[in-house]
Amino acid sequence: MFSCLSPGALGLTLDHTDAVDLASSLGFGGVxxxxxxxxxxxxxxxxxxxxxxxxxxxxxxxxxGLPIGLDAPAEEFRQALAQLPDALDLLTAAxxxxxxxxxxxxxxxRDHRENWRLHVGRLALVAELLADSGLRLGLEYIGPKTFWSTERFPFIHGIREARELIAETGAGNVGLILDSYHWYxxxxxxxxxxxxxxADVVSVDINDARDDRERDEQMDLDRRLPFATGVIDLDGFMGAVRDAGYTGPVKVEPFMKELAEQPIAQVLTDIRERTDRAIGAV
Known part of the structure; x- marks a missing residue:
């Protein structure tokens, strides 16, 4: 595993070249x-x-980010699918x-069954194009009840169904994005x-939750920094990730706007230290 700087996930706006330089100078393993x-x-x-x-x-x-919405309207999806090879070529070049x-x-x-069929078919198409470019695809399920309960038909919001969906596509290059907040x-x-x-995990996100809300009251975009409250069992989560033999990126994803109001080097040093603690590098 390696610590990965993801400015957008932190709620920061950084030029890409600045993000690369800061990641290097502050001891991150990736960007x-x-x-x-x-x-x-x-x-x-x-x-x-x-x-x-x-x-x-x-x-x-x-x-x-995958530049195509899996549940986009049909014509929008077709257009994005046609443009996908060019976008993937730049990624592989880098x-x-x-x-x-x-x-x-x-x-x-769209009810659960119809939505499932749509996702299986579209994922198979997208995964094939990605495989042609030597790319893996990570899928992230979204856990908060305050989000998935807001429309008529709930869909996948847990790891079991996410894994079943991946298996049904038959694609060998599709895995999970594991997020401690959604897991919790x-x-x-x-x-x-x-x-x-x-092989089952493409990326890992870590964060904590508010300690003044019950689990089903937590809001998707209102999170806390890893180890800030102890609501999420990050030691248990990351222990399972280590047991999986995971070797990829680990990033902090709290979407906290207030981080942008603090000195950037101070913020990123704190983020890197929290990530290293989660990985077990300190």
Whole structure:
């Protein structure tokens, strides 16, 4: 495992080159890629050289966002699917090895069975294109009841169904994005992570929850820094991740706007120390 700087997940706005430099100077093991920055470079070769420069700083890539919505309207999905190979080419040029997205855990009109069929079919298509580019796909389930209960038909919001969905696609390059917040709000324990392997996990996010709310009252975008409250059993969560033999990125994802009001080096040093503690590097 390695600590990964993900400015967006922290609620920070950083130029990509600044994020790379800060990740290197403050002791992170990696940094999230920025496809928009790759697109701004003058050539594919320039993207290759940028990826080489990042690795020369001792950094590894985290995951990029999948530029296609799995539950998007049909025409929008078709257009995004047609554009996907070009986007993936820039990622592979930079040396990125994985992308990720989340499963919307409810729908107002589409019932569970219909939504399941839609996701299986679309995931199979997307996974095939990613496999052609040598890329993995991480899927994140969303746990808070305050979110998945807001529309008529709840959908996948726990690890069991997420794994069943992945298995049904038959794709060997699709795995999980494990997030301690969603794991906690889904009412899961370390036992639910037992049996996972490195091949099953694409990325890991860590955070804590508010200590003045019950589990089913927690809001998706109102989180706390890892180890801040102790509501989430991060030791148990990360122990299960270690038992899986996981080797990929671990990032902090609290979406806290107040972090942007503090000195950047101070914030990121604290984030790196919390991540190292979770990984077991300190």
């Amino acid at each position: 999230d890629p920025d496809p928009s920055y790759f697109s701004s470079l003058p050539s594919r070769q320039a993207v290759v050289e940028h990826g080489d420069a990042v690795r020369e700083k001792g950094l590894r890539w985290g995951i990029a 040396g990125v090895s994985a992308v990720g997205t989340w499963i919307r855990p409810m729908h107002e009109d 709000t889904a009412g899961e324990s370390a036992e639910d992570l037992a049996g996972l392997t490195d």
